[in-house]
Amino acid sequence: xxxxxxxxxxxxxxxxxxxxxxxxxxxxxxxxxxxxxxxxxxxxxxxxxxxxxxxxxxxxxxxxxxxxxxxxxxxxxxxxxxxxxxxxxxxxxxxxxxxxxxxxxxxxxxxxxxxxxxxxxxxxxxxxxxxxxxxxxxxxxxxxxxxxxxxxxxxxxxxxxxxxxxxxxxxxxxxxxxxxxxxxxxxxxxxxxxxxxxxxxxxxxxxxxxxxxxxxxx
Ligand SMILES: Cc1cc2nc3c(=O)[nH]c(=O)nc-3n(C[C@H](O)[C@H](O)[C@H](O)COP(=O)(O)OP(=O)(O)OC[C@H]3O[C@@H](n4cnc5c(N)ncnc54)[C@H](O)[C@@H]3O)c2cc1C
Ligand code: FES
Numbered sequence: 346x347x348x349x350x351x352x353x354x355x356x357x358x359x360x361x362x363x364x365x366x367x368x369x370x371x372x373x374x375x376x377x378x379x380x381x382x383x384x385x386x387x388x389x390x391x392x393x394x395x396x397x398x399x400x401x402x403x404x405x406x407x408x409x410x411x412x413x414x415x416x417x418x419x420x421x422x423x424x425x426x427x428x429x430x431x432x433x434x435x436x437x438x439x440x441x442x443x444x445x446x447x448x449x450x451x452x453x454x455x456x457x458x459x460x461x462x463x464x465x466x467x468x469x470x471x472x473x474x475x476x477x478x479x480x481x482x483x484x485x486x487x488x489x490x491x492x493x494x495x496x497x498x499x500x501x502x503x504x505x506x507x508x509x510x511x512x513x514x515x516x517x518x519x520x521x522x523x524x525x526x527x528x529x530x531x532x533x534x535x536x537x538x539x540x541x542x543x544x545x546x547x548x549x550x551x552x553x554x555x556x557x558x559x560x561x562x563x
Contacts, residue, residue, distance in 0.1 A: 346532065347372075348425045354401055356417065359445045359470050364417050367403040367449075375431020376454045377501070377523055377555050380404070380424040381531040386411035389529045392550075394501070395427060396449025397456065405446035428531040432555045434458050435519060437496025442489070442510050444502035445470060454499070461495075463488060465506065489513040497521065499555065511558045520558040524549050 349372065357365040372380075374395040381390035391412045393404040408414050416422060432454070440461040443451045451462040455476075462476040465485040470478065479488045489510055492498075500510045501523040514520050526549060529537040533551040540547050542560040547553065 346425060346428065348423070351402070351422045351424060353420045353422070355399070357398070357472060359405075359448070359472060360466065360468050362409075363405065363407045363445045365398050365403055365405050365449055366417065367398050367401040369401075371402050372427065374427040375433075376457060377432040377450060377499075378427035378429050379531070379554065380426030381428060381528070382412075382416055383423040384412040384415040386415050390425070390531065391416065392428070392525070392528045392531055394447060394450045394523070394525070394554075396447075396451070396453040398449045398452055403449035403452075405449050407444075407446040425531070428550055429554050430552065432499060432521065432523075434460065434499070435497050438494060439497040439499065440492065440495050441499045441501065442514075443500075444506060447501045448474060448476075450501060451476065460499075463492075465502070486513065492517065499523070500558070501525070508562065511562055515558060515562075521555050522558045522561070523554045524556060524561070525554055 351368040351370055354367045354369045379392045379394045383390050396403050406413050406416055441451050441454050442463050445466050455462050464476050464478045466480050479485050495518045497519045498514050499521045500507045507522050528550050529535045531550045538549040
């Protein structure tokens with residue numbers, strides 16, 4: 346784990362509130378690992394999943410408050426990482442189900458492991474993406490119901506989207522979920538990200554963020 350500065354290469358707007366930020370620098374990371382980014386809006390750093398876009402290190406950012414707004418505006422960001430366990434897919438055919446803010450993570454997983462990627466969005470995107478995109482809740486549910494022949498799924502998005510997706514997919518294949526809940530330190534020091542699981546208490550920043558869905562949900 347290191348401290349480093351990242352300089353912004355490009356800011357790509359996807360929807361009214363969601364952006365891809367790509368950087369001039371590269372750091373080594375594993376799929377679903379994240380960095381903790383400093384902001385001037387809070388004393389705690391903010392976690393963002395690492396990925397790639399147009400062959401550069403990138404993160405997706407959905408603006409939900411002052412920290413995410415700051416990250417989209419700044420040209421230089423200080424961060425530490427990579428944090429968390431990298432996701433190692435089990436064998437067989439897999440697919441990642443994700444929201445637009447997770448596009449860089451999805452691109453990374455696709456390039457490393459050749460899995461399929463499906464993006465569910467509340468609104469149309471302002472760029473073309475190289476993955477199937479469904480817009481709206483009902484089309485998204487229909488897509489999930491139609492998925493067959495997979496050995497594993499990885500779901501990354503909002504809490505609500507993840508639980509809905511898990512409920513549809515859990516009987517079709519092994520389902521992994523990235524639990525992107527509130528984190529303060531990202532390095533196992535504050536115990537703020539503790540989660541009850543069937544196999545005991547886990548700290549999502551070091552034991553996750555990806556867990557088997559069935560460890561947390563029935
Ligand atoms: C491991 C991990 C990876 C993440 N990766 C990404 C990513 O790739 N792209 C991305 O856009 N976001 C990601 N997030 C979420 C992102 O870190 C938060 O959206 C961000 O910290 C919010 O900061 P803020 O100052 O803008 O909002 P705040 O002012 O901190 O919060 C605004 C509102 O959102 C709620 N909130 C804040 N953080 C979370 C959260 N983690 N889960 C649910 N509700 C929350 C607050 O309770 C508050 O109501 C990730 C989170 C984790 C834990
Ligand atoms: S965020 Fe501090 S222990 Fe996980």
